[in-house]
Amino acid sequence: MRLYDLELSGNCYKVRLFAALAGIELQRVLVDVPSGAHKQPPFIDLNPWGQVPVLTDGEVVLRDSQAILLYLARQYGGNQWWPDGAAQQAEVMQWLSTAAGEVHSGPNAARLIDKFGVPLNKERALEISAQLLPLIEQHLNKQSWLALGRPTIADCAVYPYIALGWEGGVTLEQYPAIQAWIERLMALPGYMGMPGVDHYHG
């Protein structure tokens, strides 16, 4: 199985992290995004959207970190990470949507602006983050993990850009339950980090 990967991408890190936690072996293929390799063949033939991560597993070719997490969990990770029941699946799915929605356009966007100079609306990214973080804090005040009372792909999807948000000025000082959740994640067997996540406290 190959992961087309970029070290500083939180979306790619979601996949690396889950594979490490679930003991799934991935062959990393580093894509030279700064030079634009993701917009040219052969990469663009794998993903016409021109974005990493991409996972290939035999005939299967997938883009989008949430979809890749779901595939890996269902195919190789076992019930612990992606449950069977409809209500349980939907509970996890809520958080995958949050990762692709508010986390993407909040803390991720703020980091893209500050760290990589991407021309997005900083004010809007901070506004979305300020609405999102209290909701996650409130949720984690009542439970240890985002879904099902145990670590799942929901945590792998949401965690990276929450922990990297400080690189875009979205810090976690006011959110002790989120900080405690991050510490729990970091203590999981097999956990692996990426540049920046260890400094989540800002």
Ligand SMILES: N[C@@H](CCC(=O)N[C@@H](CS)C(=O)NCC(=O)O)C(=O)O
């Ligand atoms: N929805 C996608 C978003 C992927 C994405 O935004 N990838 C970034 C790196 S983190 C990328 O390839 N950016 C280059 C570009 O869009 O040109 C996912 O969750 O994987």
